[in-house]
C-alpha cells in the first residue's frame with residue numbers, strides 16, 4: 001500500500017453530514033487522500049437549517065493544529081467556517097506551516113443562519129493560495145452586491161488584490177464560476193444540474209481543490225477537476241432523499 005498524501009481541513013462540524021468537516025473528509029476519502037481535521041465550531045444542523053453553534057476556543061483549535069502539524073506530513077489545507085477572530089489569528093500565525101492553503105469564506109448557511117463574519121475570514125485572505133467565495137460571500141467581503149457575471153469578474157480581481165494568489169467566485173446553480181489567477185480572469189462554464197440537493201457544494205469544491213493542489217496540479221487544473229467532481233456529486237445526488245430540506249451531494253458515486 002502506497003502512503004497517501006495528507007490533507008487537512010480546518011472547519012466547522014455539520015451534524016447532518018452534508019457540509020463542513022463531514023463534507024470535506026468525504027471529499028478527501030473519495031479522491032484518495034488521507035484526511036485530517038481541526039474543528040473550529042460544532043453546529044447542530046440538518047438539511048432544514050442550523051439550530052445551534054458552539055465555537056471551539058482558540059487555544060483548543062491551536063492544540064488541534066499543533067497535534068496534526070507536529071506529526072503528519074500535511075501537503076494541502078482547506079479552511080472553512082471561522083467565526084472567531086482569535087481562531088483566524090491562530091491560523092494566520094501558522095500560515096507558514098500550511099501549504100497550498102485554500103480558504104472558503106463561509107458566512108451564511110443556505111437556510112439563512114450566520115456562520116461567519118467577512119471581517120474575520122478577510123484576515124486569512126493574504127495567506128491563501130486560492131480563495132473560493134460564492135457571489136454573496138464575495139459581495140460581503142467587498143461590501144457591495146455581486147450578482148452579474150461582470151460583477152463576478154471585477155470582484156475576483158479586487159479580492160486577488162487583497163493578497164491571495166488566486167480567487168474563484170462561484171456562481172452556484174448557474175454553474176458559471178470566475179477564476180482570477182496570474183493577473184487574468186477566465187470564465188469556467190459547467191453543466192447546470194437541476195437539483196435541490198446542493199447542501200455542501202462549496203465545502204466540497206474547496207476541499208477538492210486542496211486535494212488536486214496536494215497532487216501537484218496548477219491552480220487552473222485543480223479548479224477544473226474540483227468543478228467536475230462537484231458536478232458529478234450534484235448529478236448523483238439529484239434524485240435521492242436525505243432529509244426534508246436541501247440534501248447533500250453524492251460524494252462517492254453511489255448513485256452512478
Ligand SMILES: Nc1ncnc2c1ncn2[C@@H]1O[C@H](COP(=O)(O)OP(=O)(O)O)[C@@H](O)[C@H]1O
Nearest residue numbers: 134170171172173175176192193201202205230
Ligand atoms: N446546480 C448546480 N449545477 C452545476 N454546478 C453547480 C450547481 N450548484 C453549484 N455548482 C457549482 O458548485 C461549485 C460550488 O459553488 P457554490 O455552490 O456557489 O458554493 P457555495 O455552496 O459556497 O454557495 C461551483 O463550481 C459551482 O459552479
Ligand SMILES: Cc1ncc(COP(=O)(O)OP(=O)(O)O)c(N)n1
Nearest residue numbers: 012013019020110199200201202203
Ligand atoms: C459547519 C458548516 N460549514 C460550512 C457550511 C456551508 O457550506 P456550503 O458548502 O457553503 O453549503 P451550504 O450550506 O451553502 O449548502 C455549513 N452549512 N456548515
